Amino acid sequence: MDFVTMLLVLPFVFLTGFYVLRSKNSKLPPGPYPFPIIGNLLQLGRNPHISLAKLSKTYGPLMYLKLGSLKTIVVSSPDMAKEVLQKHDQAFTGRFIPVAAEALDHHKLCIAYLPVGNEWRKYRKICREQMFSTSRLDASQGLRQEKLEKLCEYVRKCAVSGRVVNIGEAAYTTTLNLMSATLFSTEFAQFDSDAVQEMKLVIGGYLRVIAIPNLADFFPALKMIDPQGIKKESEIYTAKMLSMLDDIINQRVKSRDDDHSSRNDDLLEVLLNPTQGNDDYDLTREDIKHFLTDLLIGGTDTSADLVEWGMTELLRNPNKMSKAKDELRVVIGENNRIKESDISRLPYLQAVMKENLRLHPVVPLLVPKKTEVDVEINGYMIPKNAQLVINAWAIGKDPSIWSNSDSFEPERFLNNKIDYKGQDFELIPFGSGRRICPGLPLASRMSHLMLASLIHNFNWKLEPGVKPEELDTNEKFGLTLHKVVPLKAVPIIL
Template identity: 60%
Template sequence: MELNQPTITKSAIVKPTTAKSATVKTHGKREGQIAVYETPYLRFVNRTGSRRTTKLPPGPYPLPIIGNILQLGQNPHQSLTKLSKTYGPLMYLKLGSINTMVVSSPEIAKQVLQKHDQAFSGRIITAATEALDHHKVSVACLPAASKWRSYRKICKEQMFSLERLDASQGLRRDKFQKLLDYVQECCMSGQVVDITEVAFVTSLNLISNTLFSADFAHFNSNSSQELKEIVGEVMRTLGTPNLGDFIPVLKLIDPQGAKRKAEICFGKLFAIFDDIINERLVSRGTHITSSMKNDLLEALLDLNQRNESGLSINDIKHLLLDLFVAGTDTTSSTVQWAMTELLRNPEKLLKAKQELSSVIRENKQVEESDISKLPYLQAVIKETFRYHPPGPFLSHKAEHDVEINGYMVPKNSQILVNLWATGRDSNIWINPDSFEPERFLDCNIDIRSGQNFELIPFGAGRRICPGLPLAYRMVHLMVASMIYNFDWKLEQGLKPEDIDLKEKFGLSLQKAVPLKAFPTRTVTVPFTRYG
């Protein structure tokens, strides 16, 4: 793959590995005879005599019963990155009874997500996703068949189409104004801002208004903290490796409480949804036109009342759960990491502020239409996605046997595309451990296309994130609003290089230590309101 880009040194090359390949025992070599291929805890029988390989990718030797589970560690994305440097960009692990393939290069990711997109379109169903039968309805868990396509179409047409997004700009403008008003109050009173919290509250209300036309949280409120804990617990529970998923005999015991925790969190969110849905159904029953809302719930209820749609109230709740949790957590995570890196690199922050000042007219606020005119801001967000991907892994399942690079990926294997590893690969990026937005200037990598496999934070292929268009706008505008209107000063005694970068593992990578800073009035632009 040729990359004519000044910031990328060369394509990721599949390096030779000294790892031992699978042991092969053959019983006769003439065409049509049986060949038996054995590896630890895995056995293939080829009765056709075909030339297709049955050799598994290289990987560390598994222990009896538990396989390679212990090698995942507390931060699997980091542990698997280290292992891939020994065993190569396509690596085999045995996690209990689950065959797992770890992909750590753009070339192989392209084969998985583009060339063999349909074959790898499945999902591994875990104990946590089975909570309240979520896996039977969830757009994230359903097989890529008719019901899944129907849900994706609903999301695109009713929430993420260009027309819908343009029509809802006023709603987002209002939420960003509330964010700026709160930061301005802190600025006037000399109060520190918990950037992690304000990013979460703003993301939460942007999503809740898109879905329900209602704010779910307020700054410095107990309800905000409770919802943050619920959403965070959902993402940790769904993302943390669970023994019950790897060793079938433990599934009923649920030793880590994965399913139990998920049921509690889902139940709390469904209780909120039930109240809103019931209230909305009552108001619709009164036939008062003024009570109609222009949100996703209203559109879903319209579909529900059409008998041919097949969309039940239960289906609606599970679809809303997917959109609510994923949309809130990943957006707020990306904003907090972007702000973290800008505060750690004051010269990058200054460049971003200067660009904003040169583009935004005096006494105006940043608008969504301005994003295309802000290449350095876009580069900051791309670099944040590279260095701190919102989800460290893309998880898929093989629907049938597939051969990749001369290795066999057996049916029902779990496929983990390690975005964290790709983003920090020195074969792809110059100075991969440095935050350098400049690498994306004059570079044609588009994070929205799903075609540049060096950087696919939203995934690629048929499973690409449906909320990508909304998330793209939200992240850029939230970061731009905070750095355009205010300067930021770290807490006393804290130097930029001392800001903690520890991660909290889950479906998304949250910052372990919340980011806090004091806002001050910017010297380049006075504080102004939208409108």
């Protein structure tokens, strides 16, 4: 048989083999038939969250795909999400670890990828007790208020000079400084400075390479080759972040040696002095660097995206903006600044954020899980070591759940008790169950505060020639959902 004939015959051989295997394992969920070798990879497209949502309309809310050699289960409905995240939670506690996350062994010390066990529980305990508990967050309100005032001061300067504000960059700077102050008692960036760009390059670069479809993930035999250079690029960003944190720790240790009475009220101080917190917090220097990397990366990009998308939708819908501003004026008062305790008295603002999260979930496909054992769901067998993907974006756009699902309608949440804190599976942008995003309490407070401050203290107009209904809402898929075209608007002092 000559080479050309072999090339023509091989695909049919692969397909025949697949059909035979599929018939033997007919309890797999339905899904599109894969191409030889590559499986369903070509069907993912540039925006997998959208492509998978379209496929689910044909094959159902529990769908099977073969991505290279990787068995993948896609969940696209609240009922199926509840099955895997609540009823069968024990079977899905594992994480699918992308090759990019293995750079410098980060996955071995990363709370997002650690298996559920003693190490994972230790990090979750630190997050709960030292970062995200109600008492801790209440005690650190002044810090967030300080960052909000700096944001408003920057926007006010832009208003005086008639300058355009890049909403995403301003929100990113605010959130980055909040996280760095909480973790290290320092600010990493200034508005309109190169430092913001440098830090965003590192964090954004890391998030980008983690989200790139990697052949080495789909074909483990290619792992050592790293054909796309993704792991190598991830190592560059990871090394930069760890080096930066190494310098911060060195400076802190030196300052404490020089002045034994000097102590900071931040997480680094707790981690370096476990006796101040709890003996269970005893971490090595490497543990601390990787843990702080997780918190810094996970807590910065997402909140900034939320604020940018929220402002985009309000500027596209001037009547919704007016309702939000009217509520703030009545509840807060025209010349008063918003406080965290006010959020509970602002139902329309809360509805705006819920609708924002429905349309633009922070992580559209959540963080992929891995099945620990074979498990049967709705009569279908989910095989061990399969990747489980939950399409939060598709659930938020499902017209059978949400009327006018593509429209921005905060009013739908005014007489609706659905929330995004993991109990209502129609809206799970932060996940649910034991592996729900630990930073949800802080992200919720900060995103509400930033959005409210921007709309309460300023009026906004779009750049010349841009109409509200023409504002770009195209999405750039990644680990987080970015706007393709950054939102820019001109603030006006009230």
